[in-house]
Amino acid sequence: MKHHELKKFFLLVLTPVVCSAPAWATSPALHVSGNQIVTSGGCTVRLRGVNVDSMEWYDNNGYPGEGPGNNVVSVAQEAVTGWHCNVIRLPLNQDYWFGCAGVGSLIYQTAVSNIVNFCAANNAYVVLDLHWSGTYNGTSGSTPCGGAGWKTSTGQQNMPDWNAVTFWSSVGAAFANNPAVFFDLYNEPHLDSLSGAGAWGVWRNGGATSNTPAQTPGLQALLTAVRNAGANNIVLAGGLSYAYDLSGINAGYSLTDTGSGSGVVYSAHIYGTTKGTNSSIWDTNVTNATTNYPVFMGEFGPDIACPPNAGDMTSFDTTFFNWVGGTNSKSYVYPGATGWSFHISSQPCMISSWTYVANSWGQAVSTWLLTPVPNCSGPTNTPTNTATLTPSGTPTNTATPTNSRTPTGTPTFTPSSTSTASRTNTPTFSPTGTPTNTPSLTPSPTMTASPTDTFTGQPTDTPTASPTLTPTATITLTPTDTFTGQPTDTPTSTLTPTPSATPTDTPTSTFTGQPTNTPPFTPSNTATSTATPSFTATTTATSSPTSTNTVQVTPSFTPTQPPPTSTPGSAIVISQPYPNPNYGPVVEMDISGAGLSAIHWDVFTAAFRKIKSQKVAASTFNHLVWNMMDMEGSPVSDGLYYFRVELDGVNGKTVVIKKVLVLR
Numbered sequence: 001m002k003h004h005e006l007k008k009f010f011l012l013v014l015t016p017v018v019c020s021a022p023a024w025a026t027s028p029a030l031h032v033s034g035n036q037i038v039t040s041g042g043c044t045v046r047l048r049g050v051n052v053d054s055m056e057w058y059d060n061n062g063y064p065g066e067g068p069g070n071n072v073v074s075v076a077q078e079a080v081t082g083w084h085c086n087v088i089r090l091p092l093n094q095d096y097w098f099g100c101a102g103v104g105s106l107i108y109q110t111a112v113s114n115i116v117n118f119c120a121a122n123n124a125y126v127v128l129d130l131h132w133s134g135t136y137n138g139t140s141g142s143t144p145c146g147g148a149g150w151k152t153s154t155g156q157q158n159m160p161d162w163n164a165v166t167f168w169s170s171v172g173a174a175f176a177n178n179p180a181v182f183f184d185l186y187n188e189p190h191l192d193s194l195s196g197a198g199a200w201g202v203w204r205n206g207g208a209t210s211n212t213p214a215q216t217p218g219l220q221a222l223l224t225a226v227r228n229a230g231a232n233n234i235v236l237a238g239g240l241s242y243a244y245d246l247s248g249i250n251a252g253y254s255l256t257d258t259g260s261g262s263g264v265v266y267s268a269h270i271y272g273t274t275k276g277t278n279s280s281i282w283d284t285n286v287t288n289a290t291t292n293y294p295v296f297m298g299e300f301g302p303d304i305a306c307p308p309n310a311g312d313m314t315s316f317d318t319t320f321f322n323w324v325g326g327t328n329s330k331s332y333v334y335p336g337a338t339g340w341s342f343h344i345s346s347q348p349c350m351i352s353s354w355t356y357v358a359n360s361w362g363q364a365v366s367t368w369l370l371t372p373v374p375n376c377s378g379p380t381n382t383p384t385n386t387a388t389l390t391p392s393g394t395p396t397n398t399a400t401p402t403n404s405r406t407p408t409g410t411p412t413f414t415p416s417s418t419s420t421a422s423r424t425n426t427p428t429f430s431p432t433g434t435p436t437n438t439p440s441l442t443p444s445p446t447m448t449a450s451p452t453d454t455f456t457g458q459p460t461d462t463p464t465a466s467p468t469l470t471p472t473a474t475i476t477l478t479p480t481d482t483f484t485g486q487p488t489d490t491p492t493s494t495l496t497p498t499p500s501a502t503p504t505d506t507p508t509s510t511f512t513g514q515p516t517n518t519p520p521f522t523p524s525n526t527a528t529s530t531a532t533p534s535f536t537a538t539t540t541a542t543s544s545p546t547s548t549n550t551v552q553v554t555p556s557f558t559p560t561q562p563p564p565t566s567t568p569g570s571a572i573v574i575s576q577p578y579p580n581p582n583y584g585p586v587v588e589m590d591i592s593g594a595g596l597s598a599i600h601w602d603v604f605t606a607a608f609r610k611i612k613s614q615k616v617a618a619s620t621f622n623h624l625v626w627n628m629m630d631m632e633g634s635p636v637s638d639g640l641y642y643f644r645v646e647l648d649g650v651n652g653k654t655v656v657i658k659k660v661l662v663l664r
Helices: 072-081 094-098 105-121 163-174 196-205 219-228 279-285 287-291 314-327 360-370
Strands: 030-033 036-039 047-051 087-093 125-132 181-184 235-238 264-271 295-301 336-339 384-390 448-454 509-512 528-531 534-541 547-554 587-592 596-605 610-617 621-626 639-649 652-662
Touching: 047 360, 072 087, 072 105, 087 094, 087 105, 087 336, 094 105, 094 125, 094 163, 105 125, 125 163, 125 295, 163 181, 163 219, 196 219, 219 235, 235 295, 279 287, 279 314, 287 295, 295 314, 314 360, 587 596, 587 639, 587 652, 596 621, 610 621
Parallel strands: 047 087, 047 336, 087 125, 125 181, 181 235, 235 264, 264 295, 295 336
Antiparallel strands: 030 036, 384 448, 509 528, 534 547, 587 621, 596 610, 596 639, 639 652
16 A cells, blocks of 8 residues: 555646756765765855655656655755755655666656756755665575565665665666765664664674564665765765664764765654654764764654644754754754655645645744854964064054955845746855955054964854845846845745636546555555545646646545455454554454464554564464554554554465554
């Protein structure tokens, strides 16, 4: 079952983005220096953005990823031009990249390239993230699609499998040395059956996981695959415990880069309901790694439920944005962060619909994206003015050093939400400059002055110029307009489609399953409801029989779902989780059937994060109990959860998905 599965039977058009070569000419090359990300001139970079997810799980109707008209490229464009992100994180699926499943490699890879090219042309960056790897248990990579272990990238595994080495060899070669691209080696590693040095050793160097997959190459092998492909791009490596624990990085388990590589940045993920709002704990698990290495916040959010009118966790918002901005134990300003998620149903979602109207969590992120950040930082410059005077009489020496540099202003503009103009998104760093120190001396007539100026490092002066743009009565933005500085406008994208012609066809939407987001597994039970949606269509009609319709659908239906499910062609009967809704303290499920040998069940959040996993021997009747705790023993929050149950029996494997709503 695919996340938020909606079957659309009307015609949708994916418009590719075409950029002139070289497409990435406008994004400055970056590299790691100490615990910061810097430009070639040594200026510290501050990257802020969002996760544009869905390409890891969505492959419906011939389109890779979701968005208005199933156009995920347009979602990335809105994040950069409408929400002013100078970085986006793009989760990927290794099977989809090679076309082993889904829409085919050409369509999938073209969509990724179009997003990269657009971001590069608009002075932004893209983090390509291997979000879903497979369950292959081999100890070397196999031939894509034809070898072992392919077509198993159907969810988030504990660690990458060996086919991930094949994935990064291909992706590394495709985007080698593109300055706009970072590589995030694997999303949220976690070794639930290992701990301490044993876990960190497998995380780095690979080996047996006691989890899924049974064997992993480790993250060092993935980094080596990227470098062997000729790619020197910055690489991100998420820590253990779902990328929350970076404690092993300073304890000898950091990755080893090549001499030509641009460096390794370590990635951390923090969510409010799983990691709380106690920033001192965040410091212990995350900030301590910044002593020697840069850390990028690859995911963060309050874990509010979707639909997005569920509210926001403001205590998390305030604490996190201050903490990532420097209120942590080391006063460390994190060089980059991408919030989760710029999607309408991937929890916690920032937008209410594909018109990009921000909900309360999205408004908090939008405000953060528009908040000015420090300019390029560097060593302190203290001008020393030494004048050697040979006076005759009693001279009076007045030295007035004057530092002169060109400031970077912050223009104020309010673009129209309906403007088709393209703007250049400028990362928040400034080039270094050489100050001109001009001492002014007023000696006596016979005095001889020989001033000598000595400078150390960067200047500490702050330009006070604040240019203000005063538009004329009529402002026309064209695609060649370029704005510098950090915009202060708040994005208000209000799109009201207006039919340009009267459509002759009547779209019909058939919905299968629940309207909420669902992990990408194939259930044995489905509930079908057919509804006639209300919609506003923008239609470009040509002569019959060809027409192109882009339709924004707002479905309204009440699906039904039978309590027990019998797997077709077998005597296996699986109950719904009960009670449902569940008010505590446990969730229960019954499974009965002859010939069962083992049951492997997992619990996922609505954001597809696995929080519980157990494998037990099976009998004729089986009673499963979940105490509503995650793998770390912490109570889960209210919201929608999914049970994925895999049954081993005489007829092979059977996989079913069940939902339960927790309300305590």
